[in-house]
Amino acid sequence: MLGECNEHGYYRGEKCPICGEEGKFVMNDWEVRKLSGTMIGILRHFPEQFDVEMDEKGWVEMGAMADAIKRRRADFHWLRIKHIKAIAETDEKGRYQVEGKKIRATYAHTIDIDLSDLPPADTNVLFYPVTEEEVDIVLEQGLFPIDRNKVHLSGSVEKALEAGRIRTENPVILRIDAAKAMEDGVIILKAGKDVYIADEIDAKYLSRYE
Structure with a gap:
């Protein structure tokens, strides 16, 4: 399950891992897996299949991506920007970067993306x-x-x-x-x-x- 704690934000699991409180339900495990897979596909491999506009650095508007997914996935008719942000903020691999109303994947692309603005390696x-x-x-x-x-x-x-x-x-x-x-x-x-x-x-x- 993906939930939202009033004090600590989004989390994966039944309870907030910081305070142990049961937060507000956001998505079930199936929805998390399906939405995450769709987001990764769009951001890494095939934005054009969903008619999502992506800039040269891989950024897309979260609102536009949510609308595109809803048009092609009837089971996500409820999708909003907050659901996309929740997936990104709780991703254990850190595959996403969110800035303002935009989101991008930070690695594993098969399309040409300029990622030169990522931070330099911090290990020897x-x-x-x-x-x-x-x-x-x-x-x-x-x-x-x-x-x-x-x-x-x-x-x-x-x-x-x-x-x-x-x-x-x-x-x-x-x-x-x-x-x-x-x-x-x-x-x-x-x-x-x-x-x-x-x-x-x-x-x-x-x-x-x-």
Whole structure:
């Protein structure tokens, strides 16, 4: 469930995690999953399918997006801006950024978006999962985008393992010397709570994490 606490704002779960009070009902779990999936699709991959206008930095008007979703999803006839904000503010991965009446996704795009205004990486070391078969190739050639517009890096070994297990049971973790890379002029940006993005990472900054 997604609820709203009068004192602490939106939250996921039955009760406010800060004060323990039962807040006002906003959406059930099914609605949260469906709306979140639709929002991510629009903001990362196919705004044109919903006739949503997006600027070069990925921003869209929340009101326009709410209206577009309602036109195509009859089960969301009740949708308002507050529901979109509630999804964004409680997203555990930090996939959204809200400014005023606008919203955007901050990583995992397959459409061309200028994200250069995101903050720089705030850590010296980052991590990336590969399969055993890919290790030697990546250590020799470096990291390049595959199915997204950017290379996506993790801020912890645990998150890298989690991401890697989507593709393979036993991912190999590579260590990225982010401090040295940024010192050399490589732009690495913080795009989520534990997600960092770059255009590419040269092999000289990579090593196998042991």
